[in-house]
Amino acid sequence: MLQSYKKSHELQDQYDYIVIGSGIGSLAFAAIMAKDGKKVLVLERHYTPGGYTHIFKRRGYEWDVGIHYIGEVGRERSLVRKMFDYISDGNLKWADMGDIYDRIVIGDEIFDFVKGTQNFKNQLKTYFPAPEDQEAIDKYVALVIAAIKTGQKFFMEKALPPLVSKIIGGRMRKDMLKYSRKTTLEVLSEITSNQKLITVLCGQYGDYGLPPSKSSFIIHAMVVRHYLAGGFFPVGGSSQVADTIIPVIGKAGGTVLVSAEVDEILIEKNKAVGVKMADGKIFKANTIVSGAGIFTTYNKMLPKSVFEINKLGNQLQKITPSAAHIALYIGLKGSPEELKLPKANYWVYPENCNHDKVFETYVKDYNNEFPVVYISFPSAKDPDWSNRYPGRSTIDIISVIPYDIFQKWEDGRWKKRGEDYDELKEKLSQRLLEALFKVEPHLRGKIDYYELSTPITTRHFVNYEKGEIYGLDHTPDRFEHRFLNPRTPIKNLWLTGQDIVTAGIGGALSAGLITASAIGKKNYIGKIMKG
Ligand SMILES: Cc1cc2nc3c(=O)[nH]c(=O)nc-3n(C[C@H](O)[C@H](O)[C@H](O)COP(=O)(O)OP(=O)(O)OC[C@H]3O[C@@H](n4cnc5c(N)ncnc54)[C@H](O)[C@@H]3O)c2cc1C
Structure with a gap:
């Protein structure tokens, strides 16, 4: 059952599992354990659940943040599909994007990636x-x-x-x-x-x-x-991910709380015993699982002495946060059909692009051409969109940006970060819009509303310190580190989510399953595949 922490009632002091964060990894873990009869409490800091699967609404539009397409769910026997069916009791439905899922644009040339090997x-x-x-x-x-x-x-x-x-x-x-x-x-x-x-x-x-x-x-x-x-998109939009899984957790006796920020993981004799909330309230549990990311968990939620005794700094030194990102959320009057919006995503690159070179040039000076611009048309992908938002459409445009450009505003208040911040946002928004008009020129003059999220926005809402888009960098080294594992050096404290497998909904979802299997010492994968 989803509740706001402040308005929550019938909370208990002791749980089998406390899960920090409500990203897909956390929700998958919580659903598996709740269905297995365990008492689960999920604590989410944001006012809306789902981690990067959350949506937000403004001016009569709704935007998805961290889902633009998911693979493998079209095949009923795939693990990703089986997992989603299991944790949503089959209520999460998928819409096929059609034959072309990605269009690679290099200068004036287009290369389509089409479905089927x-x-x-x-x-x-x-x-x-x-x-x-x-x-x-x-x-x-x-x-x-x-x-x-x-x-x-x-x-x-x-x-x-x-x-x-x-x-x-x-x-x-x-x-x-x-x-x-x-x-x-x-x-x-x-x-x-x-x-x-x-x-x-x-x-x-x-x-x-x-x-x-x-x-x-x-x-x-x-x-x-x-x-x-x-590529596939959730029917009803990304919010359907959390909206279909949370009732399963609720039906099995679990609770998901939003606006519920964990301030500290309570440790006694190097054993996790509970959490202290930002308002000081304490919840106890036999096991604490964090899906908030390894950097956030170790740097922000553990007492310094525990961090030091367990030499967690040595672990964190070996990994790097992934790139920060900007995302332009666009609203247009007119249905996706009227505006002829495609379902396929565009990946827009400079002419004669060598990915490494243009990336490096851009990181040195972000005024250089964007090394990559991703354009997604969520309203065109969702067959239920026009039932909810008739006569309207949305587009998301994403690119990378060095975090340090925004660092000076990190302590400012949301929406009140000053004119220079707004000016920079506007400049970046116009550059992203030009990338859109390059591939869909007929949309020039049709934009009703746009809003840019920056790495500071990500930091504010999802608590990733450097506005990371994908948790950790996926370098060759990353896969060598055995500490990127559900188990931590602290007894009864476990990790889940993208950092212990890979980024992506599929990666984070599998992390939920792996953490459940590790803690529960059961073959949940067999159970899920049989279902
Ligand atoms: C812009 C963007 C586009 C993407 N597009 C796609 C896509 O098209 N397809 C795809 O497969 N993947 C995509 N991804 C990646 C995918 O969304 C993520 O890899 C995945 O959702 C991460 O899930 P997670 O379980 O690790 O947790 P996250 O979603 O990272 O959630 C962590 C949660 O922990 C919470 N938290 C942090 N601190 C605390 C605290 N102190 N107390 C309580 N809660 C806390 C946060 O608020 C957050 O809700 C995209 C990501 C981004 C950012």
Whole structure:
């Protein structure tokens, strides 16, 4: 049952599990445990649930924040779909985006990514007809598929008890490490010397936030494979994710509270025993699970002495927060059909783009061309949109931005950060709008409303210190760190969410399952797949 913390009633002092944050990882964990008869309390700091799956409404429009498309849910037997069906009791429905899910725009050229592995390859081959490129495309897709097959063992190893992991963990991890240790650029350069082909194949790199020379090949492969069977959007919008899962938690006796900020995780003799809320109230539990991100959990919620005794600083030093982002939320008068909005996303890149070079140039000076602009048309993807918002449409445009540009405003109040902040926002908004007009020129003059979120907005609402878009960077190193695991050095304190698997709804969702399996010592995956 969803309640606001201030208006909540019938709360108990003791729970089996307290879950910090209500991102998809936390909600998945809470639903699995509640359905298994455990007493669960989910505490969410924001006034609305869902973490990055939350939506917001303004001026008669509604925007999705962290879901633009999800793969694999079109296949009823896929783990992602089975998981969603299990935790929402089958109430979360999916709308197919159609044949084209991503359109890679490089200068004036467009490269479509189409649904179905064979179709994907065939379409790419029309853009790259040379025999050596055709061969490279076949090799590439085969490699992507081979790489992701090694992932399940790698990630399920995280659910093993330490002793078992010591014995067989190395074997379960080693196959995937062969792929994760190389950068995307290294692997693609072994397949082809055609730089344009590499640029196109990396056209979705914004989905994992790092350009080819910095990202691990495994995250590239996971994202590419995730969408190969097409993109899907929740019917009724992203809010349906939390709105369908929370009643399942409620029906099983659990509680989800919003506007409920955890100030501190209470530790006695290096054992987590409960949490102290921002207003001082204490809740106790046998087990505390945090889905708020490893940096937020360790830096903001643990007493300094606990942080130091457990040498958590050594862990945090080895990982880096992912890039910060800006997002322009646009409202238009007219239905998606009237405005001819596509369902496919655009990834817009500069002419003759080399992803690494343009990324580097931009990071040095954000006045240079955006290295990547992502444009999504959520209202066109949701078949229920026009029932809720007749005669209206929305568009989201996202790009990366160095956090330090916004740092000076981090202590200001929301909506009251001053004229210079508003001016910078306006300048960035106009640049993003130009990227939209480049691919959909007929929309010029049709914009009714727009609003830019900055890394400070993300910090304010989702508590990611540096406005991170994806939690942690997906470098080759990331996959070496065994501490990115549900288990922490503190007894009865566990982690879940994107940081322990990978970013993305699928990654964070699996994290919920892995944490549940690790704590519950049960084969929930078998139970879910059987359902
Ligand atoms: C702009 C954007 C676009 C994206 N697009 C896609 C997409 O199209 N497809 C896709 O698969 N993925 C996408 N992602 C990624 C995806 O949304 C995330 O990887 C995923 O939702 C993360 O889930 P999580 O469980 O780790 O928790 P999060 O969603 O990160 O939630 C963490 C929660 O913890 C809460 N919290 C923090 N501190 C406290 C505290 N002290 N007390 C209580 N609660 C606290 C926060 O308020 C937050 O609600 C996108 C992300 C962004 C930002």
